[in-house]
Amino acid sequence: MATSDLSKDLAPIVSNTMADMVEIRLREYLKRKSFRPGDALPKELELAEALGVSRNVLREALSRLRMLGMIETKKKRGMVLARPDILGTFERVLDPLIIDTGTLQDIFELRLVLEMGLADLLYIRKTDKDIQELEAIAKKEVNVDNTFRIKTEIAFHGKLYEMSGNDTLKRFQIMLLPIFDYMVAVEQQPTRGDVTHMDLVQILKNGSKEDFKRGMESHLKPHFDRLK
């Protein structure tokens, strides 16, 4: 194992600051008391006193939970538990410039895996209207400038995710786009598989799910060929 894995295997034993501990304790508290979205929380002073910390420290911890959308506060009404947007938090740290190359590669592969697995959902939920729209997108890209190639790529594959009928999946894909772009930009020559977007549309129209899976595999083959 390389040294980079060490930090993943060995989490620090204790959290350094009080705010860290308070955050953990608050999470435990919310779980233990099985608070549900909408439930009101004790006020800051009570929490601070119960935890034996200053209101300052407590508010640092609360600020974190608030950022994640776990709690919402109003001036006099106090705090209530809320439903966090699970992807919103993800988005905050998804910057290709910050992520290490290993993880970048992992995410690139993750995207490929999603794309390959998408077929099953697609063949459950695709509609004629969807396919028509997808075809329109594919048609527009026939004589497009190379500068816009990435844009059309995004539009086409984005539509595929949309057709999956899974909002979370679609948002997730949108979120991963910058990573994907970054990785593709790093590649030297433009990658193009033997199966074009229009081919995929035709398969969706008339072909079987297995046909589509094979088609998608050919379409993404240049990317897979780079993997080891």
Add this chain to the structure above:
Amino acid sequence: MATSDLSKDLAPIVSNTMADMVEIRLREYLKRKSFRPGDALPKELELAEALGVSRNVLREALSRLRMLGMIETKKKRGMVLARPDILGTFERVLDPLIIDTGTLQDIFELRLVLEMGLADLLYIRKTDKDIQELEAIAKKEVNVDNTFRIKTEIAFHGKLYEMSGNDTLKRFQIMLLPIFDYMVAVEQQPTRGDVTHMDLVQILKNGSKEDFKRGMESHLKPHFDRLK
């Protein structure tokens, strides 16, 4: 569109608190100045003064970035930009009890999509040693009590993710496990496909990638059949 989508389409125009704004401004600042991991940041008082807020508010924002692992601080040395653990942040909000049912369903499907798309990575990276270990796992579950069925499920599919050679993917799967368990537990009768774990192992040994994809599809078919 249902009302639940409105909040996703229409984000609030202004962030309520100063801490929210400071968090945003700090992110912009880090990006604009293209700080890299390891770079030192100005000290709290300077930042607070520059932003025109109290040190208190600034620290609430910093606390958030610290939670995400974007910055690290030491007593006198000051703050340095760090590499956030992209999945660690995700984990914090992934609680089946908090997530709404729609998103739960989405994540359940996401897991299925991943599982189906895994084959391509597996056939690039699988080793004989991996397959032996996987077979050992599959053998152990032949006469296992129904209580432990879920555990063996986890072990087997977990090993598959491990064989993908993609750490992020594996961690992601581990993270989604509670959701998956929850959803499976909600299902009434235990789902079992026609293709067993042992069958999948045999396919990995001798079969083609397409065989494996078909096998996995049959294995997960009961889950897919519940989708609409």
Add this chain to the structure above:
DNA sequence: TTTTTTGATTATGTACTACAAATGAAATTT
């Protein structure tokens, strides 16, 4: 001269007080 020790310095961590702003509830007026 080199090493060790000591101490000053400095940035973060925590506590506390004070007040502003908002808002729900109670009291008052019509």
Add this chain to the structure above:
DNA sequence: AAATTTCATTTGTAGTACATAATCAAAAAA
């Protein structure tokens, strides 16, 4: 009874003070 005003309460922000710990440099010892 309805509308208005006042009051009380809770979060949001500012500012001060001090604790803590890490760094660097100077002083002392070898």
